[in-house]
Amino acid sequence: MTRDFSQFLPLATPPKRERSLLERLGWTPFFSQQIDPEALINTPPVRVTAVHRSGLHVMGNGIDTMIPPGPNATVGDWLLYDAALPANSEVLERKSLIERRAAGHDRRKQKIAANLDTAFLVTSCNDDFNVARLERYIALSFEAGVQPVIILTKPDLCDDTAPYVEQAAAISDRVPVEVLDALAGDVTGRLAQWCRPGQTVGFLGSSGVGKSTLVNALFNAQVAETQGIREDDSRGRHTTTHRQLHLTPEGCAVLDTPGMREIQLTDTESGIAEVFDDLSELALRCRFRDCRHESEPGCAVQAALASGEIDKVRLERWKKLGTEDRSNTKALHERKSEGKALRKQIKAALKSKRE
Ligand SMILES: Nc1nc2c(ncn2[C@@H]2O[C@H](COP(=O)(O)OP(=O)(O)OP(=O)(O)O)[C@@H](O)[C@H]2O)c(=O)[nH]1
Numbered sequence: 572m573t574r575d576f577s578q579f580l581p582l583a584t585p586p587k588r589e590r591s592l593l594e595r596l597g598w599t600p601f602f603s604q605q606i607d608p609e610a611l612i613n614t615p616p617v618r619v620t621a622v623h624r625s626g627l628h629v630m631g632n633g634i635d636t637m638i639p640p641g642p643n644a645t646v647g648d649w650l651l652y653d654a655a656l657p658a659n660s661e662v663l664e665r666k667s668l669i670e671r672r673a674a675g676h677d678r679r680k681q682k683i684a685a686n687l688d689t690a691f692l693v694t695s696c697n698d699d700f701n702v703a704r705l706e707r708y709i710a711l712s713f714e715a716g717v718q719p720v721i722i723l724t725k726p727d728l729c730d731d732t733a734p735y736v737e738q739a740a741a742i743s744d745r746v747p748v749e750v751l752d753a754l755a756g757d758v759t760g761r762l763a764q765w766c767r768p769g770q771t772v773g774f775l776g777s778s779g780v781g782k783s784t785l786v787n788a789l790f791n792a793q794v795a796e797t798q799g800i801r802e803d804d805s806r807g808r809h810t811t812t813h814r815q816l817h818l819t820p821e822g823c824a825v826l827d828t829p830g831m832r833e834i835q836l837t838d839t840e841s842g843i844a845e846v847f848d849d850l851s852e853l854a855l856r857c858r859f860r861d862c863r864h865e866s867e868p869g870c871a872v873q874a875a876l877a878s879g880e881i882d883k884v885r886l887e888r889w890k891k892l893g894t895e896d897r898s899n900t901k902a903l904h905e906r907k908s909e910g911k912a913l914r915k916q917i918k919a920a921l922k923s924k925r926e
């Protein structure tokens with residue numbers, strides 16, 4: 572019997588035709604190349620389009636269902652769907668993964684989104700705007716291998732957007748900045764270069780900055796819930812409660828996320844180095860490899876500060892992020908090895924009981 576595998580094989584240059592659901596979901600050669608076509612027949616690929624407490628919502632060809640929690644997956648992940656035992660569905664290798672340190676005392680990592688190509692970092696031209704927070708989001712994106720783009724919303728509510736644009740643009744020359752009225756602007760046109768067929772884009776940012784409004788504008792329809800912000804402190808009301816992937820008719824997968832109150836970094840050393848590439852390069856020229864850039868002799872960073880080459884406030888933010896990342900990373904690895912040691916002890920105790 573000859574089997575038709577064509578549904579699993581995305582074409583390099585898609586002809587002008589109706590896109591298959593898999594293509595619209597973002598199925599690309601990166602994923603199809605990971606498995607032999609035979610396996611795809613028995614365990615067809617599905618994409619996680621939403622994460623709920625009760626499980627994962629997955630979609631694929633002829634599949635639109637909830638599976639119980641089990642696979643260590645997050646929204647945007649591709650799974651090989653095991654119809655008999657859905658919780659055993661295998662997670663495919665990811666193109667990218669955005670993670671942050673979970674809220675709370677244990678310093679576990681929380682998966683935010685998998686397989687994003689572009690992260691729209693949304694902030695509004697008001698009190699929400701904060702360079703340090705943007706730097707965190709950008710470090711996370713760089714670390715994950717995702718292209719960050721800063722979107723400044725609510726230009727219509729502020730007198731002058733120039734200072735916001737200037738500060739946002741100064742963060743990194745590798746991060747484009749777009750000013751966009753989410754209610755009245757040409758959202759589709761301005762975001763078109765990132766929202767292309769086969770791409771996955773996600774909106775990240777605080778509550779109330781307009782993430783869901785931008786998603787709705789992209790779809791020209793009310794696909795995501797929105798709500799007015801609180802008048803007193805211009806904060807949002809956490810209208811979006813779960814992460815949800817929406818599919819445009821053109822074949823772009825669009826992720827809306829709930830506002831994040833806090834993003835702490837863990838294992839983000841190279842992402843931080845990319846945001847502050849000038850400072851990281853300078854640090855390579857310090858006399859001591861473990862220089863803290865305080866008052867050590869031969870510190871190239873302090874020398875650059877003294878000559879006015881670098882900005883003191885930005886330097887402080889770089890140091891702070893680095894310290895936070897190292898401390899969280901160390902604590903996470905310690906917790907992991909503590910867990911390992913504990914499991915070893917339990918195993919040994921059980922073994923000696925049996926003997
Ligand atoms: N004037 C103006 N209002 C905006 C703009 N963008 C969003 N809004 C309004 O801001 C409020 C909050 O927008 P949402 O899209 O719900 O914000 P969100 O970021 O999705 O918030 P959460 O779902 O809570 O994370 C809504 O009343 C929007 O209409 C904008 O560019 N200009």
Ligand SMILES: [Zn+2]
Binds near residue numbers: 858863867870872
């Ligand atoms: Zn130094």
